[in-house]
Amino acid sequence: MLLPSEDEWNRDVSSDEVDPRSEAIIASIGADKPLHEDFGLIWKGAPGGIPYYVVKGDQPRVPVTFRYADESDPGPYPIPPDAWIEGGPQAEGDRHVLVLDRDAMKLYELFHAFPVNGGKSWKASSGAIFDLKNPKPRPAGWTSADAAGLPILPGLARYDEICGAGVLRHALRFTVRKSRHGYVSPASHFASPHMEENLPPMGMRVRLKASFDTTPFQGPAKVILEGLKKHGLILADNGGDWYISGAPDDRWVHESLLPIRRVKGRDLEVVKMGELVTR
Template identity: 80%
Template sequence: MKTATLLLCVFTACALAQHPELKTGPNADLGGALLMPAGDEWNRDVSKDEVDPLSDAIIAAIGAEKGLHEDFGLVWQGQPGGIPYYVVSGDQPKVPVIFREAKDESDPGPYPIPPDAWIEGGSQSDGDRHVLVLDKDNWKLYEIYRAFPLSGGKEWQAYSGSVFDLKAPKPRPAGWTSADAAGLPIMPGLARYDEICGTKKLAHALRFTVKKSRRAYVPPATHFASPHKDDNLPPMGMRVRLKASFDTSRFSGAAKVILEGLKTHGMILADNGGDWFISGAPDDRWHHEELLPIRQVKGRELEVVKMGPMTTR
């Protein structure tokens, strides 16, 4: 009995201290840690998967001659480009979040959002205004969209929000959004400096956007955000990868790490935005000129990984 109790205590202690070595704060270095379990869809090796029959048509619809574009690592309108996040400990006080437009598809608060949480685009932004918070001790992710602090951050107002248990993540209910158009978590799909330039290995799929998506979604997505029904437009959740035949030997540094990762894990369509725009987290250590070479890679060098069942309702 004593042995069983001891083992239970040890297990509980481990469960409550998932990553005690991580620092807290805005865009804290994660040391290359994978956010999702090894077998999760975000981390899956898709290099051997079949090509979707609609691949050529979809690539053409997005832009076969358009290049990849890094949506991070630069300054845009006076603010660091990218989607920021905040790492907190398990004792971070939770505050109420008032959901407006997508209240019925949002996970209710409270959320452990610090009053000085970094809002995407800055406090004056009229854009997506994402706020992402990672609880390093309970290994949970809290994300809200169109976030506005009230009463100095004692509570928040948002369009939508979602909570993901990163130890055992579950998809959103069918038809539900999240803080992202596709109903997916955002943070696991961001390009982070600690991976790209730290461990020098990209071990998960990246998040990307297109200007015009289809009124449809495929797994792992659970939601669409478009009125367009053209079969050649990309559905939310669609994954593309860099063709195995693409020669990356002329690339180096951060650009090469990203491109090699796109061969293995690809990138998942998660929102509407710029065509072939890849999402990443802000970090003062990015050297933008090291990322620019990925723009040489055109849409025709990509292919759509065979898609699963499509929801179009």
């Protein structure tokens, strides 16, 4: 685990109450839509998923200029000039850049990032720095490199835990096409103008129902589904409905992940949420 065991990403929610609006919210996303692995394959010529780069504490820091500087943590950031960009160097999407300083256990994340002068500096829409040894939430209303204001890396499915350790000990990040104008803990930010009360707010957590039979599954698909019963999925961004985020890895066998698509929205339930923040 990247974060302390008591962190919200790592919390066991298998015994939490179900939210009163669970069925209506699930229906708004799609009760008949399947879970979808947004990693483990090649997409448009680049590895699918959100890559991350691990550096030592002596990695040189470089300046970063932010479009949304008022909600971004100022640099410099320890970004190597050849750091992996989500979707590849020519990507037109979110272009996340995630860098983990393994010595200080600090996480540096950028959204819509572009290298300048060969990586001597960078420009990005937003950025956030997280102390993984002593994590603190973003200020209320602040984004991060993600719409919900959360760290990205702790919510990714990673090969070494899914296929190596064979156990998922934290919640996974997921997206929906249409979210609500509001957020609930642990999120700190929303990214939607839609006010309908049955839409999912950022920070909402769903889990796989305890009654769902995972015995027909095996390998990484079973590891993921068992983890979703215990830790669930946390809504972190707008994107495809029920798309689960993971990190690229050449060792993924995409066919071994495909069985999770047999899980539909109706097999999930919303964990009881706290106060909704809409400002």
